[in-house]
Amino acid sequence: MIPELGHYALMLALGLALIQGTMPIVGTRTNDPALMSIAVPAALAQFVFVAIAFCALAECYVASDFSVLNVFENSNSQMPLIYRLTSIWGNHEGSMMLWISILAFFGAMVAIFGGNLPAKLKANALAVQAWIAAAFELFILVTSNPFIRIAEAPFEGRDLNPILQDPGLAFHPPLLYLGYVGFSITFSFAIAALLEGRIDAAWARWVRPWVLGAWMCLTLGIAGGSYWAYYELGWGGFWFWDPVENASLMPWLAGTALLHSAVVMEKREALKVWTILLAILAFSLSLIGTFLVRSGVLTSVHAFATDPRRGIFILAILVAFIGGALSLFAWRAPLLKQGGLFAPISREGALVFNNLFLVSACATVLVGTLYPLALEALTGDKISVGPPFFNATFGPLFIPLMIVMPFGPLMAWKRGDLLGAAQRLLAAAMLAAVAVAAAFAMTRGGPVLAPFGVGIAVFVMAGAVTDIVERTMVLRLPLRATLRRALGLPRSAWGTAFAHFGVGVSLLGIIGATAWGSERLAEVKPGESLEIAHYRLTFDGLFNRTGPNYRDVMGHFTVHRSSGELIGAMEPSRRTFPAREMATTEAALMTRGASQIYVSLGDPNKDGSVPVRLYFKPHVLLIWIGAMFMFFGGALSLSDRRLRVGAPRPAKAKAAQPKPSLQAAE
Amino acid sequence: MTRKQRRLVLIGGSLGVLAVAVALMLNAFRDSIVFFNSPSDVVEKHVGPGTRIRLGGMVKSGSIEHGDGMRIRFEVTDGNAEIPVVYQGVVPDLFREGQGVVAEGTLDKSGVFDADTILAKHDETYMPKEVADALKKSGHWKDDYAQRAALPVTGANK
Secondary structure, three states, X not given: OHHHHHHHHHHHHHHHHHHHHHHHHHHHHHOOHHHHOOHHHHHHHHHHHHHHHHHHHHHHHHOOOXXXXXXXXXXXOOOOHHXXXXXXXXXXXXXXXXXXXXXXXXXXXXXXXXXXXXXXXXXXXXXXXXXXXXXXXXXXXXXXXXXXXXXXXXXXXXXXXXXXXOHHHXXXXXXXXXXXXXXXXXXXXXXXXXXXXXXXHHHHHHHHHHHHHHHHHHHHHHXXXXXXHHHHOOOOOOOOOOHHHHHHHHHHHHHHHHHHHHHHHHHHOOOHHXXXXXXXXXXXXXXXXXXXXXXXXXXXXXXXXXOHHHHHHHXXXXXXXXXXXXXXXXXXXXXXXXXXXXXXXXXXXXXXXXXXXXXXXXXXXXXXHHHHHHHHHHHOOOEEEOHHHHHHHHHHHHHHHHHHOOOHHHOXXXXXXXXXXXXXXXXXXXXXXXXXXXXXXXXXXXXXXXXXXXXXXXXXXXXXXXXXXXXXXXXXXXXXXXXXHHHHOOHXXXXXXXXXXXXXXXXXXXXXXXXXXXXXXXXXXXXXXXXXXXXXXXXXXXXXXXXXXXXXXXXXXXXXXXXXXXXXXXXXXXEEEOOOOEEEEEOEEEEEOXXXXXXXXXXXXXXXXXXXXXXXXXXXXXXXXXXXXXXXXXXXXXXXXXXXXXXXXXXXXXXXXXXXXXXXXX | OOHHHHHHHHHHHHHHHHHHHHHHHHHHHHHHEEEXXXXXXXXXXXXXXXXXXXXXXXXXXXXXXXOOOOEEEEEEEOOOOEEEEEEEOOOOOOOOOOXXXXXXXXXXXXXXXXXXXXXXXXXXXXXXXXXXHHHHHOOOOOOOHHHHOOOOOOOOOO
């Protein structure tokens, strides 16, 4: 009964989406307020029905209703409740349901909080949201229906893939989808602006929280996925340039560019056309990302042959939205009025520089990801494009970006003083030089250029601090005055500083872990020891342990410093899941400051020895700590007061105050 | 600076950066593309020693030999041709006789494939897609490999 309720609710949502997608646009064309006002209640109703559908599916999972095919294939009654819930989105159909649930939710938020949006903009934007929702709902209903039932219900399900039974990966899809769908809102607003033929700073101010929110969620989602790969896959790597990873990185790069470009639009009403293009690009990449991961295209282009309907539908959606958006852009963009002038050396110039390099880096990732697919489709040759390609293209493009990053916030709008900014960054540059020297002195081995990378990372971090120092005039005013300035600084200034600082921290972590990490591969018998960096690990033996739906074979290692001092113990394991006959490696991590010792086991041999992978990763935790800084910086910016104040309304009566009144948007 | 000049400067700068990006990509393509080959491909295309390739197929049952120091030697087959492989290190979870494997490395002069990476990413049926395609091409594809892997292999039509 419940699955049928959910199924029906989904169909109703599709109907509502079709209405929401057509009536308001007709209303904007014919200037009919009644038709335009359909958008808000339609969006709210659509959210209600999509939520009903999602909750119905969730109830099937929680109750372990194996008569639903989707639950049978992906769940198991022995699983803990939390994983029964997260397995809703651990498969294709369920994750599509999550996608449209978030889409409908965000549409409802625009409907509720968009009280002071111009009526036409709101109607158009909600209509475009509805097109996206309708396309996805149709896709789900036709090709990926989670509510399909099995005639004779099996007693037990096939279990969630053991790799996914993990807190990190359980919450990775929702975070990423919050990011992807957040960009759908900016896309809708961009298309709405094109449909209307006008765009202004108020548009940018309205869109900015959505860009920030989506970017923040994507940052966390990507960082979380990277950390999951690090501790779960057993090889100590945190980024493999896997097509699935690239699929999430590309929207992030475009989103970062959009974030910076929207700042220029909001402050100076410049770069309008470019901002709209970026909004279209960010969402297009989100769509490509979702479908690359979810359609099986990445494993083989010939996966289409097994289920062509899905692949063709996906391609149709991509062509319709990306092609349609770009065509609309080409046709209507010239209508948008030109914005403010600025000199090439200025804050706008720095932001344009930022955008250029981010977009070029994004293009290299796109080429590297799609090239094998294209080649296989055209010639049948199977190639792999891996880290060597991306390191040779992505890395060099990021270096200029990092070097210019501290200059941006220090330059004035419209016409900047490069020499002045450079003078203010002198302290930061000297700190960076000291760091380079220290890196050379304190490390052995590793690539020759790595200490310079450390210098760049320190320069970025010191540059962010310099920005705050300059704004609060820390060393030039008495402490009380400085504190007052600091508290009075707009939160977005603090947000910028924290986020840029976080980028430097992550960069430092990446360089440390990649350049100066060490590795030991060996087979150990009980009693034997392995040395790595300045630690010694002694293998004490294997023992067994049972969990709710798995069996563990654990190895016990005692960790000493090379000087003999006892530090602690580590227990890596091999975990077997009987339901799926799969084994996973559970690595053991010991944190020493920001570095980690990493141990993972292979299959025990018959003679009692066990193959062991032992790594020492210096400063590796900085990678994810940096991402936290970026997220925190984004949150600070999001809470900035001016983003909660809506566009001014013209004075209602002449007798009343002559100033336009500001109204809070939420 | 007029609007038109500024726009030209911006466009020129953008094209410059894009050109740099394209140059980096073309350079990287030259050096770092790795082709996938099945054992039959290696024989037919006469892949020379020293070329870095990916070799994929089934681990031939009974061919795994453990050396000391985590050295392992096995044979990769697609039903028509076989290539011996040596690898030093810890093998991934799904590496087993009778199941699919993809190894990356170079052939040495004696025709033995010296692998430096054994790839672990498979789908639920323990068969990498490229290996499945290669097996289909060589006419030795059977749908029940995952179950049959547990059984001893007898008979000529494996």
